[in-house]
């Protein structure tokens with residue numbers, strides 16, 4: 001890899017390649033406009049394993065790469081993360097991000113990312129207010145929190161129980177967000193690297209520290225910043241908007257209703273939850289994914305974040321003039337939510353997106369309540385007393401009454 005880098009630099013340095021240089025500049029500018037932290041690098045996909053870098057193999061104790069990996073690992077543990085969670089992040093860097101743990105590595109092979117976390121573009125790290133421009137492992141990690149506090153917080157809470165491999169996949173889906181193709185080809189390398197780090201750094205003996213975990217990302221005080229930083233995905237002119245009526249949350253659900261297994265249905269779930277009561281329906285993200293539409297018009301009264309109301313995920317709470325409270329929940333991060341508190345939505349407007357692997361529990365949970373007070377409604381999450389209604393019945397009836405949804 002070192003040789004490749006030298007050749008690239010030499011190629012540019014030769015001076016005859018002005019055209020190539022200009023193309024790189026254009027690519028950097030183009031990616032600034034994409035304004036994304038997404039990992040759009042195909043080079044990561046092409047070189048899924050990069051156990052060796054310019055600074056040696058991370059598997060070799062005492063090497064520079066090993067020490068940097070350990071520094072990143074220790075940083076996240078200090079933030080309250082479990083050994084599995086910290087290994088998941090380091091596994092992404094070592095297993096697929098192709099940095100070889102070179103601190104200021106530019107993406108090899110044409111991508112525009114850089115650094116341990118492959119910030120896209122490379123300058124994103126340098127331009128962040130939290131950056132001291134040192135490219136240290138510590139500071140780059142601080143900037144990750146600054147740029148994506150919602151994602152980091154959600155990941156932190158989620159890694160309390162996950163294995164290093166699952167944590168690596170979560171970090172890939174939540175933070176790296178590679179293309180589907182890159183996901184497929186790199187997931188295995190990320191997972192196995194995470195497992196190795198977990199072994200090497202004694203991850204099994206490190207449990208999440210709840211007290212640090214809770215406040216750690218709030219300290220970044222930028223809860224909404226990450227979202228506003230993303231390209232705005234607005235809901236204005238959606239053709240499925242039908243004021244006053246009801247609609248299924250996914251376009252792929254037929255008018256007759258979704259196909260659900262026992263545990264996904266409303267009501268008695270066969271023993272999965274307290275009192276065997278399921279207060280809504282689960283649209284599994286393997287079958288139903290993509291844009292989530294408002295099932296009914298109303299107002300976004302609250303976006304619950306992990307840690308609030310005793311939940312570990314993001315929840316969008318909509319209230320309607322005709323007396324319903326509607327919960328769209330188990331989002332893994334704020335980036336997947338397209339509305340904000342105070343927004344008015346019409347039936348069919350986009351609430352957010354359910355990506356395979358993007359939801360906290362691999363599904364959109366939709367709850368419809370007769371209770372508009374969120375606290376009271378959530379207080380009855382395990383009580384079948386009529387507070388929560390069967391969303392399939394409510395929507396079906398609404399579709400019949402309005403004649404919409406064909």
Ligand SMILES: [Zn+2]
Pocket residue numbers: 278280281282365366
């Ligand atoms: Zn559910």
